Amino acid sequence: MRTSLDRLTPFMVMDILQRARQIPGAVHMEVGEPDLSPSPKVIEALQRAVQQRRFYYTPAKGLPELREAIASYYKRNYGVEVPVERILVTPGTSGAFLVVFSLLKELDGMVILADPSYPCYRNFLYLLGLDPLFIPVGPERNYQIMPEDLNRKGVSALVVSSPSNPTGTVYDPEVFKALIEEAERLGIWFVSDEIYHGLQYEGRSETALRFSDRTIVINGFSKYFCMPGLRVGWMILPQEMVRRAEMICQNIFISPNTPAQYAALEAFDEGYLQTVRETFRQRRDFLYGALKEMFPVDARPEGAFYIWASIGEYSNDCLQFAKRLLEKKGVAITPGVDFGTNQTDRYVRFAYTRPLDELEEGVRRIREFLKEGL
């Protein structure tokens, strides 16, 4: 009876991270966490919340003002009207996924995930006793799920992330729309993980809500808004799910951290966010340019802060590759196997969440590493 937790997979990158922290001068290209501070307005709002002793619980669905602010953001940023009633603030996007997958569990179907994709998706499913249905995605389709993948028996939902972790790819808006329409036609819930929205360097991200108000949208303040440790996210649900989601939130969270919710009120600071995007764009340009001379990069890195690179020319064991690169040169990266089983042993993920000079140093060391031989 130890089935579902036995399927939980530990993150190899955690071992890498722990080891890297012991190495003086290590270059961190493994971490999916922005190094930039949030907007100064966010910090001021947080200080104000502390001064005003905002240490009480908020309603389970979140601070009403914050839900309003999120609704305004959808109007301003995407031109989409979202009723405040359907917006629920959660402890990080992790909290939102927990609630959404708990709701999906009632439907008793499989959940389509891309392989490779963010490992917590499958671990949430395992934890709740749900089954993933993995769609192998590779360079021939820019690592994306396509409408023709959806027509399977016993599927209740699919999860799509665009921009994507670990590949940094972004769905073409037409394909994205077609995918949503096909899901709706088949009666499959479309779960759109939009946590990397804003961090897109070609074109712009469209929210799934633009194409249907029956999608489930998950987002949060941990990436683009640079507030990872404050643990505030949100979900936008179809009306019929709201009441149950609220009851789940009441019971399993009570409410998200209160000062952090007040801080998040100031997060939609367009001027500051533009500098965030530009900073990551410069890093992406540098790192993509440098890496592709050493490794084939067959996923277009148009968003998020990751580059998914093939190490097949050098090794068929990404974990060994990552460990040796760390031990010999003090450069930490994430082995591809953390993200799935589809060819992932021949890929690694580079994060550009550190300043340009560190990335330059990292690249210099990787060049040496490859030249000296593994």
Added chain:
Amino acid sequence: MRTSLDRLTPFMVMDILQRARQIPGAVHMEVGEPDLSPSPKVIEALQRAVQQRRFYYTPAKGLPELREAIASYYKRNYGVEVPVERILVTPGTSGAFLVVFSLLKELDGMVILADPSYPCYRNFLYLLGLDPLFIPVGPERNYQIMPEDLNRKGVSALVVSSPSNPTGTVYDPEVFKALIEEAERLGIWFVSDEIYHGLQYEGRSETALRFSDRTIVINGFSKYFCMPGLRVGWMILPQEMVRRAEMICQNIFISPNTPAQYAALEAFDEGYLQTVRETFRQRRDFLYGALKEMFPVDARPEGAFYIWASIGEYSNDCLQFAKRLLEKKGVAITPGVDFGTNQTDRYVRFAYTRPLDELEEGVRRIREFLKEGL
């Protein structure tokens, strides 16, 4: 297939709370949230964490310094040595319960709960697809589970809270010890909810860890330490559960709010905590004295910040009673039915989480209400 979420029960008190907020001058005796600020040292530490931009993720098990500080607290306060390795910091005690019940789910047995007890226990179980086994507890046994209740088939765990919500009762240390020993003899996990520790007005609370290091202890900073909205709790697990619990935390939380964890480092401020306890003791003394002249109080209110009172002389419908008291006199209380089905329709819970003058005003209005007739 809509079984488990259908069993989730909404809290009636939430409707009461929402309505009470619309009534000017309402007296709040429904809320299970301390009105006192945390120690000034906690607030300074929180401000410092913000100034120092501590917005990154911490390890999933929590800030190492905080886990050390919790271990020291067990040594100092209870005289118990707890290896830091077995302490995990969580987003509130709610987060700890979620992880613990996820671990228990693997054992596929029922979980013993007292009826009445804290409603989230059963809702966590329903959410995860586990079954509670309710033990009806009443005044004849001071609302407590006894060793002879445990010998049932198909039970994997029991949850005990002392001091208790909703009754405020505290286990006699001898009974507590016997209960732990009987659970251990039967191979049942003993889950000790110690969130109201410190708020005890006769004798003192013993941690379950004093009697066995194979108990599961859950506690947090939301009650005694007066930090509800900061959402930091902890759990102390038997060694064999630690690795799985850590993997669950990695996946479902990433980590608890970081500034709040730094703030919690300063929460064990004994001088300040003594004034917290004294404040609640005075309120308890006043409210208990006043209420027992109007209602039989058959549960000894020795801890937490609740009084469980029988309204049977006036009504057999606690929800109607609570609603009328609110509409006619603007006093909000919690109907007993929120806590179970065992005689709960003839009880209500009073919280003393507001200043003495408000409690006095509440009592005055309740007297009028009873005199005028419902």
